[in-house]
Amino acid sequence: MNGVSSRPLEHGETPWLLAVALITGSPHAWHLPGWLSALCGGVLGWRLWLWHRRRALPPRWWLALLVAGSTAGIGWQFGTLLGRDAGVALLVVFMALKPLEMARRRDALVVIMLGYFLLLSHYFYSQSIPTGLWLLIAVALLTGTLIRLHGGAQPIVAIARLVGLLLAQALPLMLILYLFFPRISGPLWGLPQDAHSGLSGLSEQMAPGSISRLIQSSAIAFRSRFAGTLPERAALYWRGPVFDDYDGLTWRASTPSAGTPAKSPTIDALGETYAYTTLLEAHNQRWLLALDMPTALPAGAALAPSLQVLSSEPVRARAQFPFVAVLDYRANAMETTDILQKTLSLPANINPRTRALAEQWRSMPPEKIAATALALFEKENFYYTLQPPLLGQDGIDQFLFDTRRGFCEHYASAFVFLMRAAGVPARVVAGYQGGEVNPIDGYLTVRQSDAHAWAEIWLAGRGWQRIDPTAAVAPSRIARGIAAALPDSEPLPPLVRLESDWLREARNRWEAANNRWNQWVLGYNPQRQKEVLSKFGLPHPDWQRMSAVLAGLCGAVLAIVVLWTRPRRRADDPAQRLWKKYCAQLRRRGVNRAPWEGPTAFARRVASEKPSLAALTREAAAHYTALRYDRSDTERPRRLRLLENCLRRLPPSRRNDV
Amino acid sequence: MRLLRLFQRWLFRLAPDEKLPIVLGQRRIFIVPTRAGALFAAVLTVMLIGAINYNLSLGHALIFLLAGVGLAAMVQTFHNLFGLRLLPGRAEAVFAGDIARFPLQLENTRRQSRRALEFSFQNQPSVSLDIPPATQATVAIPYAAQRRGLLDPGRVTLITRYPLGLFRAWSYPYPVFACLVYPQPIRTPLPGSASQAAGGNRSEHGGQDDFAGLRPRQDSDPTRHIAWKTVARRPDDLPLLVKQFAGGGADDLWLDWSQTPADRDDEYRLSVLAGWVVAADEQRVRYGLGLPTQRIAPAQGEAQRAACLHALALYGTP
Numbered sequence: 001m002n003g004v005s006s007r008p009l010e011h012g013e014t015p016w017l018l019a020v021a022l023i024t025g026s027p028h029a030w031h032l033p034g035w036l037s038a039l040c041g042g043v044l045g046w047r048l049w050l051w052h053r054r055r056a057l058p059p060r061w062w063l064a065l066l067v068a069g070s071t072a073g074i075g076w077q078f079g080t081l082l083g084r085d086a087g088v089a090l091l092v093v094f095m096a097l098k099p100l101e102m103a104r105r106r107d108a109l110v111v112i113m114l115g116y117f118l119l120l121s122h123y124f125y126s127q128s129i130p131t132g133l134w135l136l137i138a139v140a141l142l143t144g145t146l147i148r149l150h151g152g153a154q155p156i157v158a159i160a161r162l163v164g165l166l167l168a169q170a171l172p173l174m175l176i177l178y179l180f181f182p183r184i185s186g187p188l189w190g191l192p193q194d195a196h197s198g199l200s201g202l203s204e205q206m207a208p209g210s211i212s213r214l215i216q217s218s219a220i221a222f223r224s225r226f227a228g229t230l231p232e233r234a235a236l237y238w239r240g241p242v243f244d245d246y247d248g249l250t251w252r253a254s255t256p257s258a259g260t261p262a263k264s265p266t267i268d269a270l271g272e273t274y275a276y277t278t279l280l281e282a283h284n285q286r287w288l289l290a291l292d293m294p295t296a297l298p299a300g301a302a303l304a305p306s307l308q309v310l311s312s313e314p315v316r317a318r319a320q321f322p323f324v325a326v327l328d329y330r331a332n333a334m335e336t337t338d339i340l341q342k343t344l345s346l347p348a349n350i351n352p353r354t355r356a357l358a359e360q361w362r363s364m365p366p367e368k369i370a371a372t373a374l375a376l377f378e379k380e381n382f383y384y385t386l387q388p389p390l391l392g393q394d395g396i397d398q399f400l401f402d403t404r405r406g407f408c409e410h411y412a413s414a415f416v417f418l419m420r421a422a423g424v425p426a427r428v429v430a431g432y433q434g435g436e437v438n439p440i441d442g443y444l445t446v447r448q449s450d451a452h453a454w455a456e457i458w459l460a461g462r463g464w465q466r467i468d469p470t471a472a473v474a475p476s477r478i479a480r481g482i483a484a485a486l487p488d489s490e491p492l493p494p495l496v497r498l499e500s501d502w503l504r505e506a507r508n509r510w511e512a513a514n515n516r517w518n519q520w521v522l523g524y525n526p527q528r529q530k531e532v533l534s535k536f537g538l539p540h541p542d543w544q545r546m547s548a549v550l551a552g553l554c555g556a557v558l559a560i561v562v563l564w565t566r567p568r569r570r571a572d573d574p575a576q577r578l579w580k581k582y583c584a585q586l587r588r589r590g591v592n593r594a595p596w597e598g599p600t601a602f603a604r605r606v607a608s609e610k611p612s613l614a615a616l617t618r619e620a621a622a623h624y625t626a627l628r629y630d631r632s633d634t635e636r637p638r639r640l641r642l643l644e645n646c647l648r649r650l651p652p653s654r655r656n657d658v
Numbered sequence: 659m660r661l662l663r664l665f666q667r668w669l670f671r672l673a674p675d676e677k678l679p680i681v682l683g684q685r686r687i688f689i690v691p692t693r694a695g696a697l698f699a700a701v702l703t704v705m706l707i708g709a710i711n712y713n714l715s716l717g718h719a720l721i722f723l724l725a726g727v728g729l730a731a732m733v734q735t736f737h738n739l740f741g742l743r744l745l746p747g748r749a750e751a752v753f754a755g756d757i758a759r760f761p762l763q764l765e766n767t768r769r770q771s772r773r774a775l776e777f778s779f780q781n782q783p784s785v786s787l788d789i790p791p792a793t794q795a796t797v798a799i800p801y802a803a804q805r806r807g808l809l810d811p812g813r814v815t816l817i818t819r820y821p822l823g824l825f826r827a828w829s830y831p832y833p834v835f836a837c838l839v840y841p842q843p844i845r846t847p848l849p850g851s852a853s854q855a856a857g858g859n860r861s862e863h864g865g866q867d868d869f870a871g872l873r874p875r876q877d878s879d880p881t882r883h884i885a886w887k888t889v890a891r892r893p894d895d896l897p898l899l900v901k902q903f904a905g906g907g908a909d910d911l912w913l914d915w916s917q918t919p920a921d922r923d924d925e926y927r928l929s930v931l932a933g934w935v936v937a938a939d940e941q942r943v944r945y946g947l948g949l950p951t952q953r954i955a956p957a958q959g960e961a962q963r964a965a966c967l968h969a970l971a972l973y974g975t976p
Binding site: 005109113116117119120123124127131132135136139143146147149150151152154158162165166167169170171172173174177178181183184316317521522523524525554558561562 | 693694697698701702705708709710712713714715716717718719720721722723724725726727729730731733734736771773774788819820821822823824
């Protein structure tokens with residue numbers, strides 16, 4: 001064994017290994033710092049040049065220097081060497097540097113194994129369809145490299161054919177393992193701090209600008225499919241975090257005060273209910289973005305006192321949640337004093353002009369106060385824009401009386417401030433508003449650009465009522481979406497403002513394909529596995545039964561593969577087959593051809609031992625000899641018929657003849 | 659230990675293959691993962707734990723695909739040997755210290771080529787070759803011949819790791835091989851051509867000068883002694899006749915056991931004789947060989963050299 005692994009590499013094997021390093025490493029260039037990608041590319045290029053010129057590899061200390069330098073660089077860049085991103089960067093560097101000391105089979109094996117790890121690490125960043133295709137190509141190249149290493153120089157076509165065969169045999173096994181391998185939902189241990197970085201979505205607080213930043217992204221937040229009809233667009237308010245604590249600049253969710261037992265919220269449905277399923281993208285938060293208001297919750301989720309649906313764990317992977325919602329409702333008609341107090345409190349001594357305005361409304365009933373505030377937004381010269389002027393101290397005063405330009409978060413924030421100052425319990429709700437139906441698969445697609453913030457006031461006897469001040473300023477935002485509400489000069493992601501039909505069509509198709517991919521490939525978790533397996537006739541499978549089925553199916557596939565690739569014997573030449581038949585007939589008539597006996601010699605022996613068959617056998621032997629050994633013979637089909645004819649002309653065998 | 663040996667004997671069928679050709683069937687092929695295969699499995703396990711931990715669905719797919727590739731490669735490795743037909747050939751005689759090469763004719767009857775087949779004898783260097791689809795090839799398996807005599811190299815070890823090197827399939831075909839190993843020649847000056855030891859009996863042995871009659875040809879007789887004229891007059895199926903000469907040959911060289919250094923062991927003396935045979939053959943002189951058990955009449959040529967070396971190789975063996 002040692003002898004094999006220490007065998008020096010052949011010249012022709014190196015480019016395969018360099019290609020492996022390139023194909024597994026290069027996609028990481030998207031997210032690695034530029035200097036690192038350049039270094040790795042340069043080192044690989046250098047190695048290729050060394051190979052091309054058949055130069056010796058650089059001395060060890062060179063390599064040590066490069067490793068130390070790049071490790072220090074990574075430590076400096078990422079601030080650590082232990083996190084996920086730093087770990088991937090180190091892997092990429094090792095992959096690029098390993099070829100510089102690649103001299104033996106053992107080193108080649110290290111490159112291959114590093115390649116497998118690099119392939120896996122790429123899925124931290126993307127698990128899209130193109131990544132899946134690239135996986136296939138990369139596995140094919142790695143397998144081809146192994147074949148080249150262990151099978152010696154051979155035509156690329158031969159390698160490609162064998163790789164194709166191996167992959168074709170491996171795919172059914174992969175499918176079975178994918179479906180039946182007992183899934184465990186991770187994590188198995190604490191993940192590094194940066195494990196879920198890069199997940200976008202609503203955040204736990206709302207400051208001016210936080211939502212307008214989110215709006216710049218056309219990434220999908222979630223998709224929903226309704227069992228029946230779709231509610232009208234203006235009613236699609238997807239409830240995210242609820243903010244009731246204001247410090248003059250930022251809205252936050254208040255921490256529930258200790259001691260008071262949390263009262264479970266009540267929602268009375270007053271109208272039609274809608275059942276739907278949401279496929280939520282990972283956002284690393286617990287809220288589930290249910291349609292206002294939910295009446296039935298998915299398993300493992302609960303309704304918080306603030307009426308938001310919270311999952312027991314942060315959503316770290318795309319997951320599916322079934323809901324039932326009602327659009328006409330009475331929510332928490334009886335509210336705890338704790339919450340009512342909180343939703344009335346304001347920081348002291350800020351926004352005096354706003355407070356003074358609200359003081360004038362205090363005598364009015366709450367409904368009237370809200371209507372007056374909305375009328376203020378509608379009548380006065382307020383603008384809806386993504387680029388509002390910066391606000392300083394007493395921001396709401398500035399906004400309401402001076403600048404009057406803002407985005408949904410400004411309007412929601414100012415409205416709630418006014419309500420609280422006028423003595424009406426109110427709070428800010430963040431979430432998404434609207435969505436777009438993909439005609440290809442019928443899913444309602446909600447993007448980050450649909451992020452929104454609105455207000456909620458509490459009215460005695462009627463509970464929490466949603467009031468969207470943005471609707472008063474820019475009704476088209478609610479009715480037709482953000483692109484309609486903003487003038488063309490406002491910056492929006494290009495995909496949100498799609499004009500041309502075929503582009504929109506292409507995007508719809510792509511996203512529908514992605515949706516299937518997400519559900520079947522990426523969203524295949526323990527729960528989904530149970531659903532699928534019960535469709536296969538395996539209700540309530542536990543891991544023992546799954547393993548048994550898995551082993552059985554794998555065995556069956558392997559058996560098929562074994563039979564499929566069983567070395568097939570070359571089909572006997574038809575002439576040979578006929579000659580064998582003829583000799584078998586003669587054996588029954590008492591002349592046995594010895595294995596070493598050629599046709600002519602046999603015919604001669606038959607002539608002496610059984611003269612009655614001499615002529616026929618000589619003829620058969622002559623035809624057979626011509627068919628087998630005379631390549632230039634042009635009358636093969638005729639000769640075959642003649643040989644067959646000889647077989648037929650044999651007189652019937654009589655046992656007593658022997 | 660004895661039980662283990664019995665088990666191995668049963669499992670690996672460590673008996674010579676009498677039936678030819680040797681066909682490698684299921685019962686004769688063994689397969690285990692290589693070190694690289696074990697590493698591959700370990701890497702996949704670590705990757706699976708990582709994929710579970712980070713909930714990487716595509717990672718699961720990658721690992722399962724690789725596992726599938728590994729299993730398919732196992733079947734391929736097995737099939738790389740399965741159904742191969744082997745037919746042993748005759749090995750050319752060699753001198754001790756040289757490499758004996760045992761030819762094995764291989765027939766690949768399947769439609770795919772068989773690649774990277776490694777043949778070796780136990781504790782001997784291996785030789786590797788590929789066989790294209792539906793063809794025959796011959797491999798010469800080396801064996802470093804150490805001692806003179808009839809060399810039995812034992813069973814052949816046939817190993818393949820193709821295609822991915824993750825599994826090692828092997829088989830122990832045991833063709834009946836034998837190779838004659840001549841003593842290692844030691845070059846010392848040829849003894850004087852006037853041989854005292856054989857002098858007395860000189861006339862009894864075939865010389866080259868005076869025609870003394872005819873006798874049936876033996877393999878060691880040079881072709882120019884065949885009595886073509888006589889042979890032509892006789893029916894076909896009688897053996898060839900050669901002319902026999904008596905006496906005369908002053909240049910006849912006797913290489914005799916008694917001329918070798920008596921103070922050395924037998925092997926050394928045989929080596930000296932072998933060296934003389936080789937030297938005499940190179941100088942194209944007629945020579946005879948005298949051993950305590952056997953005498954070979956003087957003659958010259960390839961056949962004489964072979965006959966003498968054969969006698970030296972098997973001297974003292976039953």
